[in-house]
Amino acid sequence: MAHRDGRQPSRRRGARRAPAAIAAAVTAGLVLAACAPGTDGGGGSSDTPDASDVSTELTKKKVKLTIADETGFPLTDKLTEEYTRQHPNVTFTVNRDTFQNLTANAPRLLASNNPPDLIRLPTMGETVKDGLLANLDPYHKAYGWDSWPESQLEPLRMDKDGVRGSGGLYQLGLGYSVTGIYMNTKLAEELGIDGPPETLGELEEDLATAKAKGVLPIVAGDKDGVVNFVVQAAMNQYADKEEFLTWMYNKPGASYDTPGNRKGAELVRKWADAGYFPKDINSLDYFAFVSRFNDGKGLFTFNGNWEAANYQKGLGDDVTFFLVPPAKKGEGHVAMGAANSFSVAAKSKNKDEIVHFLNWVHTDAKARQIVLDVTGASAGGDPSLPQPKAKAGSLAESALEMSTQIANEGGQVDFMANTTAGIYSGSIIPESQLLVTSKISGKEFVQRVQKFYEKEVGKR
Amino acid sequence: MTGVPAPVRRTGRAAPRKGPRRGEAHGWLLLLPALLAYVGFVVWPLIVGVQYSFYDWNGVGLATWVGFENYATVFTDPELLGAIGNALTLLVFFTVIPVGAGLVLATLIRSLRSGGFARASQTILFLPQVIPLAAAGIAWSWMYAQTGAVNEILEAVGLGWLARPWLADYGTALPAVGLIGSWVLTGLCTVLLLTGIGKIDPSLYEAARIDGAGWWREFFTITLPGLRQEIAVLVTLSMIAALSSFDIIYTSTQGGPGRETLVPAISIYRIGFTQSDVGLASAFGIVLMILVVALVLPIQRLARAGDR
Numbered sequence: 023m024a025h026r027d028g029r030q031p032s033r034r035r036g037a038r039r040a041p042a043a044i045a046a047a048v049t050a051g052l053v054l055a056a057c058a059p060g061t062d063g064g065g066g067s068s069d070t071p072d073a074s075d076v077s078t079e080l081t082k083k084k085v086k087l088t089i090a091d092e093t094g095f096p097l098t099d100k101l102t103e104e105y106t107r108q109h110p111n112v113t114f115t116v117n118r119d120t121f122q123n124l125t126a127n128a129p130r131l132l133a134s135n136n137p138p139d140l141i142r143l144p145t146m147g148e149t150v151k152d153g154l155l156a157n158l159d160p161y162h163k164a165y166g167w168d169s170w171p172e173s174q175l176e177p178l179r180m181d182k183d184g185v186r187g188s189g190g191l192y193q194l195g196l197g198y199s200v201t202g203i204y205m206n207t208k209l210a211e212e213l214g215i216d217g218p219p220e221t222l223g224e225l226e227e228d229l230a231t232a233k234a235k236g237v238l239p240i241v242a243g244d245k246d247g248v249v250n251f252v253v254q255a256a257m258n259q260y261a262d263k264e265e266f267l268t269w270m271y272n273k274p275g276a277s278y279d280t281p282g283n284r285k286g287a288e289l290v291r292k293w294a295d296a297g298y299f300p301k302d303i304n305s306l307d308y309f310a311f312v313s314r315f316n317d318g319k320g321l322f323t324f325n326g327n328w329e330a331a332n333y334q335k336g337l338g339d340d341v342t343f344f345l346v347p348p349a350k351k352g353e354g355h356v357a358m359g360a361a362n363s364f365s366v367a368a369k370s371k372n373k374d375e376i377v378h379f380l381n382w383v384h385t386d387a388k389a390r391q392i393v394l395d396v397t398g399a400s401a402g403g404d405p406s407l408p409q410p411k412a413k414a415g416s417l418a419e420s421a422l423e424m425s426t427q428i429a430n431e432g433g434q435v436d437f438m439a440n441t442t443a444g445i446y447s448g449s450i451i452p453e454s455q456l457l458v459t460s461k462i463s464g465k466e467f468v469q470r471v472q473k474f475y476e477k478e479v480g481k482r
Numbered sequence: 483m484t485g486v487p488a489p490v491r492r493t494g495r496a497a498p499r500k501g502p503r504r505g506e507a508h509g510w511l512l513l514l515p516a517l518l519a520y521v522g523f524v525v526w527p528l529i530v531g532v533q534y535s536f537y538d539w540n541g542v543g544l545a546t547w548v549g550f551e552n553y554a555t556v557f558t559d560p561e562l563l564g565a566i567g568n569a570l571t572l573l574v575f576f577t578v579i580p581v582g583a584g585l586v587l588a589t590l591i592r593s594l595r596s597g598g599f600a601r602a603s604q605t606i607l608f609l610p611q612v613i614p615l616a617a618a619g620i621a622w623s624w625m626y627a628q629t630g631a632v633n634e635i636l637e638a639v640g641l642g643w644l645a646r647p648w649l650a651d652y653g654t655a656l657p658a659v660g661l662i663g664s665w666v667l668t669g670l671c672t673v674l675l676l677t678g679i680g681k682i683d684p685s686l687y688e689a690a691r692i693d694g695a696g697w698w699r700e701f702f703t704i705t706l707p708g709l710r711q712e713i714a715v716l717v718t719l720s721m722i723a724a725l726s727s728f729d730i731i732y733t734s735t736q737g738g739p740g741r742e743t744l745v746p747a748i749s750i751y752r753i754g755f756t757q758s759d760v761g762l763a764s765a766f767g768i769v770l771m772i773l774v775v776a777l778v779l780p781i782q783r784l785a786r787a788g789d790r
Binding site for chain 2: 057058059060125126127129130133147148149151152154244245246301302303304305442443444447448451452453455456459461478
C-alpha cells in the first residue's frame with residue numbers, strides 16, 4: 023500500500039502510521055495473551071532419587087564440570103585447582119558474572135538445556151517450585167551429612183510450597199559466614215574504652231563516648247543497603263529468633279512487624295538521631311564504608327568475617343572482631359551468618375561428580391584450609407573435624423572462634439536480605455535509607471517492609 | 483499493516499497490473515534483512531511484552547492469567563507512580579535545560595564566526611556525548627560525594643555552608659542526577675543546533691540587520707523558526723532519554739535516598755529481573771512506552787504544523 027505519490031511528504035504518513043503500528047502490535051499481543059507463556063516445572067519433587075540411585079564413588083572417566091560464580095570471589099578458582107590436582111580426571115570451567123547479573127539470570131541459566139553444574143545462588147526464590155534445582159537429600163544420606171550441624175543446613179532446605187527451613191536440601195555452602203563488630207582498638211584506647219562491650223547498653227555507652235569526643239561511632243554505608251548489618255544486629259538481640267526465622271523462611275502468616283523487630287529498628291533510629299552514623303551514609307556504598315573504617319575513620323563497624331583479612335591488612339594489630347553483644351548480660355549471642363550458597367542444577371549431567379566436589383570442600387583438610395585462607399570463613403561440615411589453622415591472635419582466628427561459639431549456642435540467623443528475591447532492593451534498602459536519616463520511625467520501617475513482603479510472597 | 487513504500491519507477495509505460503511487479507519484488511527482497519531484524523528484535527518483543535503483561539509469571543514456571551491486574555497495580559501503586567513522577571521531573575533536566583542551553587550556546591558560537599575558539603568550544607561541549615552514560619554516572623557520583631570536587635569547589639569559593647553529599651540529600655538528589663543528564667546532552671544539542679543555524683540563509687540575517695533588528699529580534703524571528711526541525715528532533719530524543727533513563731541513575735544513586743530518584747526503568751528492571759515478576763514489569767514497560775509516544779507525537783505534529 024502507500025505508494026509515494028509525490029504530493030504529500032511521506033513522513034507525514036509515517037508519523038500517522040506510528041500509533042497505528044503500535045496499536046497493531048498491542049492487538050497482536052492481546053491475541054497472543056490467550057495462551058500462557060512458560061512451562062510447568064512439575065515441582066521437580068516427584069522424581070527425586072533416593073540414596074541408592076546416587077554414587078559417592080568418584081568416576082574414573084574424564085569429566086568437565088562448569089561452575090557459575092560471581093566476579094571478585096577467587097575461592098572457586100583455588101578450590102577447583104586443588105581438586106583437579108587431587109583428581110586429575112576432573113576439570114572445571116568457572117564462568118563469572120557480577121552478583122547482580124548472576125542472580126538476575128540464574129533461573130534462566132538453570133532452565134536452559136546446558137546449565138552450569140553448580141551455581142552461586144543467594145536466594146532460591148521459585149527455582150525449587152520450578153524444578154530447577156537438584157535435591158541433595160539422597161547425597162545427605164549417602165555421604166552421612168547428618169553429622170553436620172542441622173542449624174547450618176536448615177536455611178538451605180526448601181519445601182514444595184517455597185517455604186525454607188524444612189523440606190529437601192537444595193544448597194550447600196562453600197564456606198559459612200559469621201558477622202559481628204569490628205572495633206578500632208587504637209581509637210578505643212584513646213577514648214578510654216578498654217575492651218569489647220558485653221551488652222547492648224555498654225555498646226551504647228561506647229558510642230556516646232566516641233560521639234562526645236568527635237570520633238565517628240559507627241562506620242556504615244547505605245547506598246547499597248549494608249547498614250542493615252546494624253539494623254538486623256539490633257533486631258537480633260530483641261527478637262524471638264525462631265519467630266524471626268519463620269519470616270525469613272516465608273512460612274505462611276509470618277510477620278516482620280514483631281515487638282522485637284520494632285524495638286531493634288527504634289534503637290537504630292535513636293542512633294541515627296544521635297548522629298552515630300556518617301552524615302553522607304546514603305551515598306556510601308559497601309567499598310566506600312569498608313575503606314573508611316580501614317583508614318581509621320571510626321570506632322566500630324558492623325561486618326562479616328569475609329572482610330577480616332582486609333581489615334587486618336589495613337589496620338594491623340589495631341583492630342578486634344567480636345560478636346554483637348546481647349541486650350542483657352548472660353543472654354546467648356545471636357548473629358547473622360549464612361552459607362556462601364551454591365546449588366546443583368536439576369539438569370546437570372554430572373550430579374555425582376559435582377556433589378563429590380561439594381562434599382570434598384567440607385571434609386578435605388586442604389580444602390577447608392583454602393576456604394579459611396581465601397575467605398576467612400569456616401568451611402562448615404562435621405564440627406568434630408579438625409579446624410584449619412589461622413594465625414594466632416589474628417582476626418581470622420577470632421572469626422573461627424566466633425563461628426564455633428555461635429554454632430554451640432545455636433545462635434545463627436540468616437540475613438534478612440535473603441528473605442525474598444526482591445525485598446532487599448525493593449524495600450529494605452530504600453526504607454533503611456529513610457530510617458538511618460531519621461525520616462521514618464522504627465515502627466514505620468518494619469510496617470513498610472512487612473507490607474512489601476506480603477505483596478511479594480502473596481504473589482506466589 | 484506493514485505499509486512499506488515500494489520504489490516505483492514512474493516510466494510512461496506502466497507494467498501490466500497482474501501480480502507483483504518486478505520492481506516491487508526486488509524491493510521486498512532488498513528490504514528483507516532489515517525487516518527480519520526489525521520484526522525479530524522490535525515488533526516481536528513488543529508483542530510478547532503485551533502478552534506477558536496479562537499474566538502473573540516468574541519468567542520460567544507456568545503463568546497464570548490475571549487480566550488487567552498488572553495494569554491496575556501500575557496505576558495504583560504509589561511507588562510506581564512516584565517513579566513516573568520522577569521521570570517527568572527529569573524532563574526539565576534532560577530536555578528543557580540542554581535544548582535551552584544549546585540554543586544560547588549555538589547562537590553565541592555562531593556570532594564568534596569560524597575562529598579556532600569557536601571550533602574548540604564546539605569540541606569541548608560535545609565531549610560529554612562520547613562518554614558512556616554509565617561512566618558519567620560513576621564519575622559524577624564521585625564529584626558529588628561529601629569529599630568530592632563539587633564540595634571542594636564550593637568551599638574554595640567560600641560557599642562551604644552549601645556543601646553536602648548531593649546524591650544522598652533528599653532535596654538535591656533528583657536535581658543532581660538530572661544535571662548529569664543536562665551535562666551529557668547539552669553538547670549534542672549545541673552541535674546539532676549549530677549545524678541547523680549554518681543552514682539558515684545568511685541573507686535573512688543581513689536583511690534583518692538592514693531593517694535594524696537587534697540580537698533578540700534576530701534570534702526570535704530568524705534563528706528560532708529556522709531551527710524548528712532540529713529542536714523537534716532534540717526534544718524528541720531528549721524526552722525519550724529522560725523517560726527511559728536508566729544507566730545514570732543505576733550507577734549514581736540506584737533510586738535512593740529512599741525512593742527520591744527512582745525512575746520507571748529501574749523499577750522495571752527490579753520487578754522483572756530481581757523480583758521475577760515478568761507480568762508486572764511488562765505492564766509497566768507498556769505503560770511507559772505509551773507515555774513516551776503520547777508525549778513525543780504532539781511534538782512531531784507541532785514541528786510539522788508550520789512546515790508548509
